[in-house]
Amino acid sequence: MRKKSKLLALSMASVMVILSACTGSNSGGNASEGNEANAGANGGSPEPITLTMFSADMNTNYENMKSDVGKKITELTGVKLEIDYPVGDPKQKISLMAASNEYPDLIFAKNEVNMLVEAGGLIDLAPLIEEYGPNIKKLYGDYLKRLRWSKDDPSIYFLGAYGVNEVQWKPKDGFMLQHDVVKELGYPEIKTVKDFENAIRAYLEKHPTIDGQPTIGLSLLADDWRIAQSVTNPAVFSTGGSDDGEWYIDETTQKPVVHFTRPEEKEYFKWLNHMYNSGLIDPESFVQKYDQYKAKIASGRVLGLIDSEWQFREPMQALRQAGKDERTYGMYPVTLNETFQNRNFQSPGYSGGVGVAISKDAKDPVRAIKFLDWLCSDEAQILNNWGVEGIHYTIQDGKRVISKEEMAKRTTDPEYGKKTGIGVYLYPFPEYGAGVTDATGQTYKIENEQQIIDSYSDVEKEVLAGYGAKMWKDLYPQSSEFPVKPWGSAWQINIPQDTDGAITMQKSLELLRKRVPEMIMAKPEQFDGLWDSFQAELDKAGVHELEKQFEGLLKDKIALFND
Amino acid sequence: MENLSLLQPATAVPARKRSKWRLAFEQRYLFLMSLPFVIWLFVFSYLPLWGWTMAFQKFKPGRTFGEQQWVGLDNFVQLFREPHFYMVLRNTLAMSFMGLAVGYTIPVVFAILLNEIRWSPFKRSIQTISYLPHFVSWVVVAGIITKMLSTDGGIVNEILLALNLIDQPIQFMAKGEWFWGIVTMSDLWKEMGWNSIIFLAAISGIDNEQYEAAKVDGASRLRRMWHITLPGIRPTLMVMLILSIGWLTSIGFEKQYLLGNSLVQDYSEVLDLYVLNYGINLGRYSFGTAIGIVNSLVAITLLLLSNRIFKRITNESVI
Structure with missing residues (x-):
């Protein structure tokens, strides 16, 4: 029986493809007819409509539009969003969508969007924006042209996610130390990996246990793709690279290399190997799953982390809720040695490489674009960032104000987003970046420098004062020290699916995920040999051909962005 | 009971060939009853085999069957070389x-x-x-299982440590x-x-x-x-x-x-x-x-x- 169902599963997808390919042309025609009729009847009054959507990024806060904000959106637009999130790898779902030729109304495909574009699953939004998108135009401004697909195909297939014109106030990635560590050691300088190591070692020796459980020096995370956040990306960041995904791009020559082939990063991994062999790295680092990692952090006995801020936001909130502020973390711009600069604040400009698209199967594309346009409006942006007036904020003297109690809930309650719906309909939808102001001169986001400072705990303020800083970003090299990257963020540049490059990338990533943990956990004398064989394997997988291909893609991107 | 006698083939009837058809005719209700299952089997187990044709193409979604490019055994060759x-x-x-x-x-x-x-x-x-x-x-x-085999308080390692069989926790999941x-x-x-x-x-x-x-x-x-x-x-x-x-x-x-x-x-x-x-x-x-x-x-x-x-x-x- 199981064998049979196996056969079945294997060919199920393919048959669906063929069946739907036969009927595809018909249904397409019908759909568009219906749309026109609908659009005419609508004329602006919010007739209820349900838009189905697939989002490649899990949002645990999605509340089925049952929260205050969710209900308000339905009330104002008549739209009810039914968002479907992936179970496991979103690639599979998107790939099957393309194969079966059946799409929900809206799709956020993230980096897999080219699969859908190649399959002809998305419609060109450019004419729709022209006609129905005044707010979209206003939100993106000049960056709208960056949403164009390519030089040969100037269609706009999706509205770019991530804040437009964002001013960065918070470091995104870094090396974390518990506040108690630096406090007790008298605020030592934390600039290089050695400083970081010494701080952890000194504190660990003094406090072998915290709350009765053994203290963990540094815990890393290697659960599937998350290894990039905690293990492999920091290798670039600490050796003078900015976040370009798997790439390191030389600023002057604009030549891309796959970052884990750089000799500088060998030194970084060697340091991790040294840390592991000195017993400072949690031995479970490369085995643990994400939830175990979070649980460990929330127990307050992990002194150091190397990670992206959003990865450990939940356990941080849990620690604050438990009143263990001294066990939360400060972020330090650590580099391999003094010759490197941390480029966390280098601006990529706006890349818009991923975002929400409207599919060719959309019941009513006009309605869908109108909804997306509404999401770009001031009304929606304020609703999604601030909440509902009178419930989540009030207006005093023409200014939006969030009460102290509400603010406390916002910063400490991990469930706040789910309960209120605030933030749920921002990413991956279009949004203004932090620091952008509306007509009244107030920021769309609740964040401003003062508000960020206010949200710090007392311990945090104390630690910052100890370093003579007001905000964490003051510890980092400032944005103004670096030029804006002309290619945006290279991780948003997609390698076409049907080229060998895509396979090479997959192979290299798989090798990276296997070999790097092996290397770190090896005996120090074995490290060099393992690194060399890793490089040989990458070479065999075709990493250098991939670099050549990517160089071409990068050139096109730069040309497209800057014409 | 009378059906039973029908199920005994070719005992009394001399012409074998005719008897087969007769037998089939006499059992027509049985055939009719099994028909839905045969159809089910065909639709769900055999029809999808048509999709195997994909293995001999360079399949691209969004194209009709006729528009696909045929590549013979290329995919298999590629697979066996990997x-x-x-x-x-x-x-x-x-x-x-x-x-x-x-x-x-x-x-x-x-x-x-x-x-x-x-x-x-x-x-x-x-x-x-x-x-x-x-x-x-x-x-x-x-x-x-992961929790039990963990080095950080996992029960298996705790027992082994308590019995003095090992002096360092074993990283079961890393081997x-x-x-x-x-x-x-x-x-x-x-x-x-x-x-x-x-x-x-x-x-x-x-x-x-x-x-x-x-x-x-x-x-x-x-x-x-x-x-x-x-x-x-x-x-x-x-x-x-x-x-x-x-x-x-x-x-x-x-x-x-x-x-x-x-x-x-x-x-x-x-x-x-x-x-x-x-x-x-x-x-x-x-x-x-x-x-x-x-x-x-x-x-x-x-x-x-x-x-x-x-x-x-x-x-x-x-x-």
């Missing part, structure tokens, strides 16, 4: 053979031993307890060579009770008089198990074994995916995961289908081969 493929095939077969060896024999032994228990309440509760884990999802089981064993053992824990149900049922079908006769002849308990219970369930044993062999290449990837981590990937990656990572996830539908075909062919070959061998040895077969 060293990675042999690694995942090795892992798949290794884990499934280990799973078969342990996951088949232990439930049989368990069923026989359980059958020997005379006090029924105890027997029943043991049986229930043993098959309950079957209903626990692999996600949960993987969580339990590739141990991965197959860990998967096999967790599978055994989860499925042992469940798999023994069918054997228990077969055992209860054995005539009690045989046991009594053996007892009178002075056979010991072990003798009775060996000479009565085992031969009594032999047909079931054979059918189950042959069927399990047919499933060898399709062990799924759930447990491997959930229990695995990047350190043990050389041992944990199985065929189905490979199809996913290098086929569907990269939009290489044709390549994925080609692997699927190879997979099915291997499975069918194994099945037919084992069936023939068992038929020769024991005269039992499923096909």
Whole structure:
């Protein structure tokens, strides 16, 4: 029986493809007819409509539009969003969508969007924006042209996610130390990996246990793709690279290399190997799953982390809720040695490489674009960032104000987003970046420098004062020290699916995920040999051909962005 | 009853050829009754085989069948040239053979031993307890196993440390060579009770008089198990074994995916995961289908081969 169902599963997808390919042309025609009729009847009054959507990024806060904000959106637009999130790898779902030729109304495909574009699953939004998108135009401004697909195909297939014109106030990635560590050691300088190591070692020796459980020096995370956040990306960041995904791009020559082939990063991994062999790295680092990692952090006995801020936001909130502020973390711009600069604040400009698209199967594309346009409006942006007036904020003297109690809930309650719906309909939808102001001169986001400072705990303020800083970003090299990257963020540049490059990338990533943990956990004398064989394997997988291909893609991107 | 006489073919009617059609006609209601199932089988098991044509194309979504580019055996050639493929095939077969060896024999032994228990309440509760884990999802089981084998307060390491057998906690989940064993053992824990149900049922079908006769002849308990219970369930044993062999290449990837981590990937990656990572996830539908075909062919070959061998040895077969 199981064998049979196996056969079945294997060919199920393919048959669906063929069946739907036969009927595809018909249904397409019908759909568009219906749309026109609908659009005419609508004329602006919010007739209820349900838009189905697939989002490649899990949002645990999605509340089925049952929260205050969710209900308000339905009330104002008549739209009810039914968002479907992936179970496991979103690639599979998107790939099957393309194969079966059946799409929900809206799709956020993230980096897999080219699969859908190649399959002809998305419609060109450019004419729709022209006609129905005044707010979209206003939100993106000049960056709208960056949403164009390519030089040969100037269609706009999706509205770019991530804040437009964002001013960065918070470091995104870094090396974390518990506040108690630096406090007790008298605020030592934390600039290089050695400083970081010494701080952890000194504190660990003094406090072998915290709350009765053994203290963990540094815990890393290697659960599937998350290894990039905690293990492999920091290798670039600490050796003078900015976040370009798997790439390191030389600023002057604009030549891309796959970052884990750089000799500088060998030194970084060697340091991790040294840390592991000195017993400072949690031995479970490369085995643990994400939830175990979070649980460990929330127990307050992990002194150091190397990670992206959003990865450990939940356990941080849990620690604050438990009143263990001294066990939360400060972020330090650590580099391999003094010759490197941390480029966390280098601006990529706006890349818009991923975002929400409207599919060719959309019941009513006009309605869908109108909804997306509404999401770009001031009304929606304020609703999604601030909440509902009178419930989540009030207006005093023409200014939006969030009460102290509400603010406390916002910063400490991990469930706040789910309960209120605030933030749920921002990413991956279009949004203004932090620091952008509306007509009244107030920021769309609740964040401003003062508000960020206010949200710090007392311990945090104390630690910052100890370093003579007001905000964490003051510890980092400032944005103004670096030029804006002309290619945006290279991780948003997609390698076409049907080229060998895509396979090479997959192979290299798989090798990276296997070999790097092996290397770190090896005996120090074995490290060099393992690194060399890793490089040989990458070479065999075709990493250098991939670099050549990517160089071409990068050139096109730069040309497209800057014409 | 009158139907019974109809089911005896060609006894009275001289013209054989006609009688076949007559017989079919007389059984028309039986045919009619089976028709929905035949259609079901055709639609769900045979019609999808049409999709295998994809393996000989460079399939691109959004195009009609006629627009696809045909590439002959290119996908297969590419597959057989890929060293990675042999690694995942090795892992798949290794884990499934280990799973078969342990996951088949232990439930049989368990069923026989359980059958020997005379006090029924105890027997029943043991049986229930043993098959309950079957209903626990692999996600949960993987969580339990990982926690138990953890170096950070995992019970296995704690016990070993307390017994002074080791002085450093062992990183069970980080050792590739141990991965197959860990998967096999967790599978055994989860499925042992469940798999023994069918054997228990077969055992209860054995005539009690045989046991009594053996007892009178002075056979010991072990003798009775060996000479009565085992031969009594032999047909079931054979059918189950042959069927399990047919499933060898399709062990799924759930447990491997959930229990695995990047350190043990050389041992944990199985065929189905490979199809996913290098086929569907990269939009290489044709390549994925080609692997699927190879997979099915291997499975069918194994099945037919084992069936023939068992038929020769024991005269039992499923096909």
